[in-house]
Amino acid sequence: MRRSITFRLNGDEVTVEVEPHWTLLYLLREVFELTGAKEGCGMGECGACTVMVNGKAVVSCLYPVMEVEGKEVWTVEGLAEKSPEGLHPLQKAFIERGAVQCGFCTPGMIMSAKALLDENPNPTEEDIKTAISGNICRCTGYVQIIEAIKTVAEEGHGKGTA
Amino acid sequence: MERELLNVVGKPVPKRDAHYKVTGQALYIHDIKLPGMLYGKILWSEYPHARIVHIDTSKAERLPGVKAVLTGYNIPEIRFGFYKDNTPLKKGKVCTMRDEVAAVAATDPDIAEEAISLIKVEYEPLPAVFDPEEAMQEGAPLIHEEHGTNVLKLPWKLVAGDVEEAKKRSAYIVKDRFRTTWVTHCCMGTSGCIAHFDPEGNLTFYSITQIPYLAQRDFQEALKVLGLGDKKIRVIQTYIGGGFGSKLDTHPYEYIAILLAWKTRRPVKIVFTREEEFRCTSPRQPTIIDITQGCDREGRLTFREVHMILDNGGHTSWGSTTPSVMMMPISSLYRVPNVLYTAKCVYTNNTYCQAMRGYGNPQATWAIECSMDQLAEEAGIDPMEFRIINANQPGETTPQDFKISSCALKECIEEVGKLLDWKQKRGKRNGRGVGMASLIHVGGGARVYRSDGCGTIVKIDDFGKVQVFTGATDIGQGADTVIAQVVAEELGIPVEDVTVIWNDTDVCPWDVGVHASRTTFIACHSAIGATRKVKAEILKLAALTLGVSEEELDIREGMVFSTKDPEKKIELGKLLRSVHYRSQGQMVMAEYFYDPDTVMLNREFKGNFSKAYAYGTHGVEVEVDKETGQVKILKYVAVHDVGKAINPMLIKGQIYGGAMMGIGYALTEEMIFERGELKNPNFRDYKILTAKDVPPMEAVLIEPWEELGPYGAKGIGEPGCVPSAPAIANAIYDAVGVRIKDLPITPEKVLKALKEKEGKD
Ligand code: FES
Ligand code: FES
Numbered sequence: 001m002r003r004s005i006t007f008r009l010n011g012d013e014v015t016v017e018v019e020p021h022w023t024l025l026y027l028l029r030e031v032f033e034l035t036g037a038k039e040g041c042g043m044g045e046c047g048a049c050t051v052m053v054n055g056k057a058v059v060s061c062l063y064p065v066m067e068v069e070g071k072e073v074w075t076v077e078g079l080a081e082k083s084p085e086g087l088h089p090l091q092k093a094f095i096e097r098g099a100v101q102c103g104f105c106t107p108g109m110i111m112s113a114k115a116l117l118d119e120n121p122n123p124t125e126e127d128i129k130t131a132i133s134g135n136i137c138r139c140t141g142y143v144q145i146i147e148a149i150k151t152v153a154e155e156g157h158g159k160g161t162a
Numbered sequence: 163m164e165r166e167l168l169n170v171v172g173k174p175v176p177k178r179d180a181h182y183k184v185t186g187q188a189l190y191i192h193d194i195k196l197p198g199m200l201y202g203k204i205l206w207s208e209y210p211h212a213r214i215v216h217i218d219t220s221k222a223e224r225l226p227g228v229k230a231v232l233t234g235y236n237i238p239e240i241r242f243g244f245y246k247d248n249t250p251l252k253k254g255k256v257c258t259m260r261d262e263v264a265a266v267a268a269t270d271p272d273i274a275e276e277a278i279s280l281i282k283v284e285y286e287p288l289p290a291v292f293d294p295e296e297a298m299q300e301g302a303p304l305i306h307e308e309h310g311t312n313v314l315k316l317p318w319k320l321v322a323g324d325v326e327e328a329k330k331r332s333a334y335i336v337k338d339r340f341r342t343t344w345v346t347h348c349c350m351g352t353s354g355c356i357a358h359f360d361p362e363g364n365l366t367f368y369s370i371t372q373i374p375y376l377a378q379r380d381f382q383e384a385l386k387v388l389g390l391g392d393k394k395i396r397v398i399q400t401y402i403g404g405g406f407g408s409k410l411d412t413h414p415y416e417y418i419a420i421l422l423a424w425k426t427r428r429p430v431k432i433v434f435t436r437e438e439e440f441r442c443t444s445p446r447q448p449t450i451i452d453i454t455q456g457c458d459r460e461g462r463l464t465f466r467e468v469h470m471i472l473d474n475g476g477h478t479s480w481g482s483t484t485p486s487v488m489m490m491p492i493s494s495l496y497r498v499p500n501v502l503y504t505a506k507c508v509y510t511n512n513t514y515c516q517a518m519r520g521y522g523n524p525q526a527t528w529a530i531e532c533s534m535d536q537l538a539e540e541a542g543i544d545p546m547e548f549r550i551i552n553a554n555q556p557g558e559t560t561p562q563d564f565k566i567s568s569c570a571l572k573e574c575i576e577e578v579g580k581l582l583d584w585k586q587k588r589g590k591r592n593g594r595g596v597g598m599a600s601l602i603h604v605g606g607g608a609r610v611y612r613s614d615g616c617g618t619i620v621k622i623d624d625f626g627k628v629q630v631f632t633g634a635t636d637i638g639q640g641a642d643t644v645i646a647q648v649v650a651e652e653l654g655i656p657v658e659d660v661t662v663i664w665n666d667t668d669v670c671p672w673d674v675g676v677h678a679s680r681t682t683f684i685a686c687h688s689a690i691g692a693t694r695k696v697k698a699e700i701l702k703l704a705a706l707t708l709g710v711s712e713e714e715l716d717i718r719e720g721m722v723f724s725t726k727d728p729e730k731k732i733e734l735g736k737l738l739r740s741v742h743y744r745s746q747g748q749m750v751m752a753e754y755f756y757d758p759d760t761v762m763l764n765r766e767f768k769g770n771f772s773k774a775y776a777y778g779t780h781g782v783e784v785e786v787d788k789e790t791g792q793v794k795i796l797k798y799v800a801v802h803d804v805g806k807a808i809n810p811m812l813i814k815g816q817i818y819g820g821a822m823m824g825i826g827y828a829l830t831e832e833m834i835f836e837r838g839e840l841k842n843p844n845f846r847d848y849k850i851l852t853a854k855d856v857p858p859m860e861a862v863l864i865e866p867w868e869e870l871g872p873y874g875a876k877g878i879g880e881p882g883c884v885p886s887a888p889a890i891a892n893a894i895y896d897a898v899g900v901r902i903k904d905l906p907i908t909p910e911k912v913l914k915a916l917k918e919k920e921g922k923d
Binding site: 029036039040045046048075076087091095096097100110128132133137139142 | 402404639
């Protein structure tokens with residue numbers, strides 16, 4: 001039986017019919033056709049599906065869709081769309097610092113970083129590592145990802161956007 | 163090429179496709195849907211070795227939404243793989259727990275899954291064998307009866323000089339046995355494909371392959387069996403969520419998708435779950451390695467003798483050919499005049515193996531570099547000095563007949579020594595220690611097929627923008643970027659004006675695949691060749707327009723100008739428009755095929771099969787907790803001889819990524835099989851390193867200009883993961899005096915070794 005839920009997606013209010021057993025990842029990918037959140041495992045173990053719900057990074061592959069009701073969801077697409085320059089500073093830094101190789105982990109990684117910087121604009125390297133420790137990247141060895149996040153924090157761009 | 167005056171080459175140009183990836187717009191196989199597309203699903207074997215007595219698919223066939231159910235009994239026989247011992251769906255018997263027994267196509271993934279659960283297979287279990295040494299014995303269960311033995315008939319033997327004679331002359335000799343186990347690529351994007359036949363019977367195959375043009379040929383063989391031998395095959399690659407060698411072969415699931423698509427005449431997509439990715443893709447080959455090495459009184463290596471046993475698993479993919487690359491470090495890492503190497507690949511009922519970053523080199527280097535430390539100790543020489551004494555040098559020819567052009571191995575070793583403060587830190591045995599290990603790898607392509615070629619087409623549009631069609635494949639390493647850089651450099655235009663198109667066999671020229679760290683070297687050479695032809699044409703046209711001679715013309719920032727009279731100039735786009743929009747106009751476009759003048763290894767496995775060779779040394783400082791056996795990396799340095807770095811930022815990305823993979827290989831990663839069944843098919847239990855595990859790490863580039871390289875460059879895709887494990891093992895030995903000889907080096911193994919040592923001391 002489908003049910004209707006209403007929530008804010010990338011800044012806009014949306015109402016949508018869902019099957020209660022769906023995950024948020026399924027809703028985003030299959031209904032809203034947002035391809036940023038990836039399914040790397042479907043079991044909460046890789047972080048490729050990370051999005052932000054009410055300011056926190058969550059693995060959307062485990063997030064029950066009914067719990068989204070009334071909440072605020074952000075995906076990597078929204079970060080770009082709602083940034084005045086077309087890219088969020090984190091997205092820019094990931095590009096410029098070589099933090100992207102195959103790119104499969106990238107959207108989830110950026111959302112984890114965004115949740116961190118929103119909460120803690122001046123993170124230590126350890127804070128950064130902890131914040132993205134649920135996001136597996138097989139390509140980069142994380143070094144340039146950590147650098148990219150650090151740059152954004154240092155430039156004071158962490159807060160405020162989107 | 164003027165080394166000093168480079169505008170784009172040598173710069174940290176961001177990866178060209180990164181903006182698609184950071185915004186979620188890059189489409190991977192998981193993101194692609196075609197109208198009318200069906201979802202395929204595979205039923206895997208329940209036994210490591212069993213006769214298939216009966217398959218009942220009737221219930222599955224009756225499930226609404228199911229469009230096809232296939233088994234080995236209702237499809238024609240298609241054989242593939244290096245040894246042609248694999249089929250898409252198994253008939254008669256299964257040889258591994260990952261054998262494909264049946265497949266369905268249905269209108270949605272849930273129905274496909276349900277249909278799979280409705281298929282009933284009756285098996286008669288057969289005696290199985292999981293240890294290659296047991297499998298070699300008389301009377302062991304035969305995996306492929308028709309083969310008569312479990313030992314594959316492969317000729318892996320390399321002889322150079324006279325090892326027996328050299329043994330007599332050696333002052334010091336060490337001998338030991340090392341082991342490595344299965345590790346898997348863990349590409350973050352799981353495997354998948356979409357197969358689709360058009361109404362004429364031509365196949366379009368959406369793919370994540372690393373070998374689009376070889377895959378085309380493999381699939382053509384399959385189509386022949388279906389009576390479609392004259393049909394066309396188009397391979398379209400989506401963005402690829404990691405490669406690392408895993409996509410260097412064609413795989414059963416791909417043939418299954420093709421068969422389902424042909425049966426239903428609808429597009430069929432198969433995408434693996436993470437569990438399937440762990441269980442059903444082909445990992446790195448496990449090895450048992452016996453190594454003996456000797457040196458003279460001065461510490462000069464006299465010989466190296468290596469005998470290996472490789473667990474081939476139940477079928478054969480490229481894993482069985484990794485000895486051909488293992489020979490490279492065995493014969494040519496350090497100067498060793500006498501070499502003997504043999505390898506046996508043995509069928510078992512385990513999973514079967516494939517290429518994985520390094521292609522056997524990590525296993526071989528593991529044994530060689532641990533043994534190097536043992537030999538240095540035996541000879542009473544500092545391991546760093548010992549390596550310097552034996553370091554390869556530019557201009558030498560190795561026992562395998564490799565012609566070493568540039569080589570900065572000595573500099574790499576010395577740099578590691580400096581960065582680690584080697585002399586101060588080594589030899590304390592106080593729980594902290596330092597270790598190092600080096601590598602050699604092909605850095606100028608590798609003629610492992612009859613061709614090592616790559617084609618490029620370059621064209622210029624009305625606006626002076628350049629489209630480059632390359633045969634090369636980008637798996638995230640940055641082929642799209644370095645190719646754009648060399649083209650921009652050659653043409654004197656901004657790199658942003660270059661678009662690299664690489665993903666469609668109908669559009670792009672031929673290439674042999676992304677492997678052997680070859681893409682930068684080969685594809686850039688090819689791109690340069692095409693661009694130079696284009697540039698010559700541009701200058702010719704501009705000379706006519708400007709009324710000056712071609713020789714005095716050049717291009718800078720998109721402007722063709724006279725070097726004698728800079729006032730005489732024309733903007734590139736304007737020039738192109740003028741030649742397009744006139745009567746008897748023309749296009750400006752060129753192609754080029756680069757295939758290096760290397761040779762395949764001959765019957766003795768000798769010959770210069772790469773244009774250049776890459777070197778590197780990794781150094782590590784560790785702290786070992788004697789209570790827990792935990793190894794903590796305090797510092798990790800990776801120094802690589804890369805030739806000229808076309809893009810230092812991307813190269814460092816390759817090195818960091820490789821090194822973290824290498825550290826995982828050393829300390830945590832292990833596929834645990836029990837009677838052929840994988841016990842840890844998930845990221846909880848298979849321990850891939852996370853950001854929290856990143857040690858203080860430095861990547862250092864040593865850049866000797868490689869005369870034979872494109873802008874002096876050599877390949878770097880694989881080297882980063884090769885020497886990590888022995889470097890760490892050597893550091894652990896330096897810290898606490900125990901040597902772990904089988905990977906991974908878990909705390910339990912360290913603790914056990916410490917206990918044994920205490921018992922002895
Ligand atoms: S897909 Fe959600 S954590 Fe892996
Ligand atoms: S860039 Fe490939 S997994 Fe992170």
